[in-house]
Amino acid sequence: MSIVRYSKDHEYIRVDGDIATVGITNYAQEQLGDVVFVDLPAIGKTVAAGAETAVVESVKAASEIYAPVAGTIVEVNSALAATPDMVNADPMGKGWFLKLKIANKAEVDKLMSEAEYTDYLASIS
């Protein structure tokens, strides 16, 4: 059974064993507007927590995607090259960005639960 955690940068990770799937939240895709391009990292790259790992580009802005936890990139969603609008249509599902092999599972606990993220959104709106 996977667990989902959220960052203050409006990214989520879905944790299955030691693999974390990273993407952006529904709030983030609404703020960005129509996504036209996602620049994904090379497989095998090691990233620190908070490090820039990808870039999401919409019709009005380009934003960095930071690794919510440290790890090694094991897979990227290459389907986004042809269908970047999947990030808008299904951010938590088919619109995922990349998969990380988690270096330190303790870092997952520092992120927000769904209830905490909902409160966080309420606090910033």
Next chain:
Amino acid sequence: MRYLPHSDADRAAMLAHIGVASVDDLFASIPAAKRLKKLVDLPLARSEIEVERELARLAAENTSAGSVPSFVGAGAYRHHVPATVDHLIQRSEFLTSYTPYQPEIAQGTLQVLFEFQTQVAALTGMDVANASMYDGSTGTGEAVLMAHRITRRRKAVLSGGLHRHYADVVRTLSGMAGDEVVTLPADMTAGENLIKALDPTVSCIVVQTPDVFGNLRDLSKLAEACKANGSLLIAVFTEAVSLGLVESPGAMGADIVVGEGQSIGNGLNFGGPYVGLFATRQQYIRQMPGRLCGETVDASGQRGFVLTLSTREQHIRREKATSNICTNSGLCALAFTIHMTLLGEAGLTRLAELNHAHAVDLAERLEGVPGVEVLTRAFFNEFTVRLPGRADRIVEKLARRGILAGVPVSRLLPRAGLDDCLIVAATEVTTEADRAGFATKLKEVL
């Protein structure tokens, strides 16, 4: 009164910060003998008429390319620019509108740039071109940085046929980023084996055709080898007119094509401003530097033009932009587009044929001069000859006889041991009398 924003205290603080005792110390790398020790002795005041006469007298000491037969090329070429070009670029709709990129007010400028891009893409045989770079050399430097972004490697290999000034610019830009640049030895007869230079760390190979010595190069085998190695092939040209006749770099498999557009629509202008042409394949478009104009439809469905893919640029991506360039050579690109439009495809081919025919005729005439050897076997409008003596001295002698004979290889490569070699170009403006006169006077001075 002059407004000087920096006080003595400001200057002292800045010098202390960088650890230099005085402003003069900033120029310590310039040899003392070359430094100006006192102010230039200028008269206090002269009338405008006197100044004009004096400057005209000084200017007359130059031998300009337009006043005598000129065979100077090696990166900048004297071509005929129709008077129509100068007239049209000076129309106020174009001339007074500097970087007006807001689509609400600048449909004309944006449409011209869109057409410029279309022409460059067609000429180079590529999918997409940008709205221009500063010139061919800075464009080449940017192409190398782009290849590094795409391949995620940091080593560029420069052919020995690449113009030395272009190689210098690549090294300067790459040096700032700490990237590796391998420059192969001068390759006068296109005999180098670039495929052998490939290894798994090579991001790109930069090769010029026609190269600086005039050789036409077939890039197809090299393109295949680059592809197999995961490296990009960057094809460079300095003579845009050649694209009217030779197979396009895109058709030969280049990934990025970059070059100098001065030859079409632009004069020699003392070496600048020029216009860099830059084109690539669709798949690399987001890593391409520079502005890009696109065609779209407005709210009522009418055709219109806008800047597109701007999210890669500095005003949005700041220090993470694809490149420092966030402008283009607007006026020179306009002149290029107008001249290309006047020529049309058939006109450009005819112009290119004329250039080639004149160069072939010149090569035959020069080869008839005892002691002169034409070294370039396959060329467009430029080739290299070996002379029985130092080329720079022979060029001086011919200049005194009213002929600008070309560029001595030693000017570009002072330590290559090629002091007897001369690069000569013949364009549509060199007449039969010019070419015959060159051969006759060369025989006289040898």
